[in-house]
Amino acid sequence: MTGAATSIGWYDANAEDFVERTFGPGMAVERARFLAHVPRGGAVLDAGCGSGRDALAFKEAGYAASAFDGSARLAEIAAANSGLPVRHLTFAEMDWDAAFDGVWACATLLHLAPADLPGALANIRRTLKPGGAFYCSFKEGPAQRFANGRHFTDMTLQSLRALLIDAGFELLDLWDGDDGRPDHAGERWVSAVSRRPMADAPPLA
Numbered sequence: 001m002t003g004a005a006t007s008i009g010w011y012d013a014n015a016e017d018f019v020e021r022t023f024g025p026g027m028a029v030e031r032a033r034f035l036a037h038v039p040r041g042g043a044v045l046d047a048g049c050g051s052g053r054d055a056l057a058f059k060e061a062g063y064a065a066s067a068f069d070g071s072a073r074l075a076e077i078a079a080a081n082s083g084l085p086v087r088h089l090t091f092a093e094m095d096w097d098a099a100f101d102g103v104w105a106c107a108t109l110l111h112l113a114p115a116d117l118p119g120a121l122a123n124i125r126r127t128l129k130p131g132g133a134f135y136c137s138f139k140e141g142p143a144q145r146f147a148n149g150r151h152f153t154d155m156t157l158q159s160l161r162a163l164l165i166d167a168g169f170e171l172l173d174l175w176d177g178d179d180g181r182p183d184h185a186g187e188r189w190v191s192a193v194s195r196r197p198m199a200d201a202p203p204l205a
Contacts, residue, residue, distance in 0.1 A: 004070065004090065007111035010149040011050075011071035019051040019077050027106060030135070031057060033173055034104060034193050037133035038063070042101030045127065047094075048108025049086060052078030058104070059084060066100070091120035096127040103128055105136045107189075110152050114144065117153070121167035130201035133193055134169060136160075140176060140188040155190050169194035 011018060031054065038044060041062050046055040049067035051074070058065040059082060068087040069075045079086040089095075091112065103124050112120055124134055141154025155163070157176055164171055173193040 004112050007150040008070045012073045015073040015077055022051045027054060034135040037172055037193055038102040044102045045100045047103050047105040049078045050074055052081035054104055054106055055084055056082040091123055094123040094127055098129045100128055100132055102133045107137050109136050110138045111150060114153055125168055125196050128196040130196055131198045133195050135193050137189050137191040140190050157190050160190050160192055164192055164194045170197050
C-alpha cells in the first residue's frame with residue numbers, strides 16, 4: 001500500500017475525530033499570504049480539503065471556492081461543513097485544465113511519497129490558469145517517516161524550494177514557522193506560495 005493510500009485509510013477511519021480537532025479558527029495568516037496573489041473573487045481550489053475549514057473561509061471571503069479530498073468520508077463531512085460540492089478524488093486523479101486562479105494544498109501533499117510528488121505537482125500546475133497561485137505546506141524535517149498511522153514526507157526550506165522550481169513553478173513566498181497547536185509543541189512547518197508561469201499561456205491567435 002502506498003503512503004497516500006495508507007494515509008487516506010487513516011483519514012477514512014478517523015474522520016470525525018480529525019474534523020473535531022481541525023474545523024474552526026486557524027490558518028488565517030497563511031490564507032492571507034496566499035490570497036495576496038489571487039484576484040479578488042477568483043476561482044480557488046482547496047486541494048485535499050480535510051474538514052472543509054479553508055474551503056468555507058474562501059467561500060465566505062467572496063472567492064469561487066471548489067474542493068476535493070482523497071478520503072470519501074472527509075469529502076462528505078467537508079461538503080456538509082462548507083455548503084460546497086466536494087469531489088472525492090486524489091491528486092493523481094485531478095482533471096481540471098487551467099480552471100483556477102489559485103490552488104490551496106494545506107498539509108496534504110505531505111502524505112505523498114517523494115516519487116509521487118512530481119506527478120501531483122504537474123497536475124496542480126495544469127489545473128492553474130497561467131499566473132495562478134499555489135500554496136503548499138509540509139512538516140519540517142529531512143526525510144520520510146511513518147507516524148500516527150500516516151505516511152509523511154517532510155521538507156526543509158531548501159528542499160521545498162528545489163521541489164517547486166523543478167516542477168516548473170515560480171517561487172513567490174517561502175517561510176517556516178512553529179505549529180501553533182498546544183498538542184504539537186516543538187513541531188515546525190515549511191510553506192510556500194508559487195505560481196504557474198505566465199509563459200505557460202498559449203500564444204495569441
